[in-house]
Amino acid sequence: DIQLTQSPSTLSASVGDRVTITCRANQSISHWLAWYQQKRGKAPKLLIYLTSSLESGVPSRFSGGLSGTEFTLTISSLQPDDFATYYCHHYGSSSTFGQGTKVDI
Amino acid sequence: QAQLVQSGAEVKRPGASVKISCKAFHYTFTSYGISWVRQAPGQRPEWLGWISAYKGNTKYAQKFQDRVTMTKDTSTNTAYMELRSLRSDDTALYYCARSAQYSDSFDVWGQGTMVTVSS
Helix, strand or coil, X not given: CCCEEEECCEEECCCCCCEEEEEEECCCCXXXXXXXXXXXXXXXXXXXXXXXXXXXXXXXXXXXXXXXXEEEEEECCCCHHHCCEEXXXXXXXXXXXXXXXXXXX | CCEEEECCCEEECCCCCEEEEEEEECCCHHHCEEEEEEECCCCCCXXXXXXXXXXXXXXXXXXXXXXXXXXXXXXXXXXXXEECCCCHXXXXXXXXXXXXXXXXXXXXXXXXXXXXXXX
């Protein structure tokens, strides 16, 4: 089974910071990876799909990438609305989520 | 703007079944599929399966294969998910989400339906 491990589990940051969250798979998943933002009591919101494609309407400060075997979600300049939990998601032959990264102040 | 609206919260006894609905608005229902995802409190999301809103073919996660049935009604643009033989660890928020294929990301989500399993 494909497993995704995110790091860090919690990230403390300030408005204006550049933050990067990583997601590592235990086997090759090609580019079949998405990132979601979830706020308390709300459904996840798609930010990035196919590793680096920005979902329509999502601010350009969000970007996705792949460095070696690690997928990354980068927020170039953290805004107050960005404090939330972020999940990576592999889709393809199976569908699995990372354990989440909480970004707080 | 595409929207998915789910049915209300449910409380069930262990061993019972639950059936949740997911009604689609403002897009062509049959052009996409619907995935079902659940999330227990404080846990990561977990995918249960997918149904094509066009052909009705399904793909279920192996873990739920024996207990879940997904259906759709194109006359009302509604998808359904039934989970049987409920246990206390099925207590979770259940979401429907739009995805073109089972092997696709989820671009539109419902608001979630809380299912509580308790004796």
